[in-house]
Amino acid sequence: MRFVAIPTDVVAGYRDGGPDANGQVPERQVAEGGGNPCRHCLGMIPERAEMLVLAHRPFPAPQPYAEIGPIFLCAANCEAGGGEALPAMLASPEYIVRGYGADDRIVYGTGGVVATGAILTRAAELFADPRVQYLHVRSARNNCYQCRIER
Structure with a gap:
């Protein structure tokens, strides 16, 4: 069993200004610290670091069960996280x-x-x-x- 991040090629597209699941360019914001989990490195985005906010569909194609929702990503390059251990980003109870x-x-x-x-x-x-x-x-x-x- 292993935890898997959003694929690096998908994240690179978002970082390059490619459209999110709603067809919009990802927003650039500043992380507030402690509450902005990156779905690529699977860690928390450091306080005052630039981050992307966008709509993501973690499914291969649209269909009735393919939910779309907001996520955060480090705006700067980060290593893809994952593995057998519980990711650091899972900090809620x-x-x-x-x-x-x-x-x-x-x-x-x-x-x-x-x-x-x-x-x-x-x-x-x-x-x-x-x-x-x-x-x-x-x-x-x-x-x-x-x-x-x-x-």
Whole structure:
């Protein structure tokens, strides 16, 4: 099981001014510190660092279950994060963890709010279901996409 960031080529397109999922140029803002997780390095964007704010669709194509939502990215180049350990950006007390099938649609009954420290355990439980191909970790308060978990 591993945590996966938004692909570097997708992030590079956003940094170069390419359109987001709504067809808009990503906004440039200054990070307030502590509350702006980068979906590429999977760390927190440092206070007063420039960041991108944009709409992202973490699915390969539009379809009814392909949610679009706001995310933050470091405006400067950063290394792609990920791996087996819980990413540093997951600093809230709880998150939504939800399973998706090979068709990129929600596997009903898999979504729920999970304490941050229990994400790995819940992910292992969800991956025991053969219908689940990957998971999303999303904010428990606003449903914002955080990262993906793969087998």
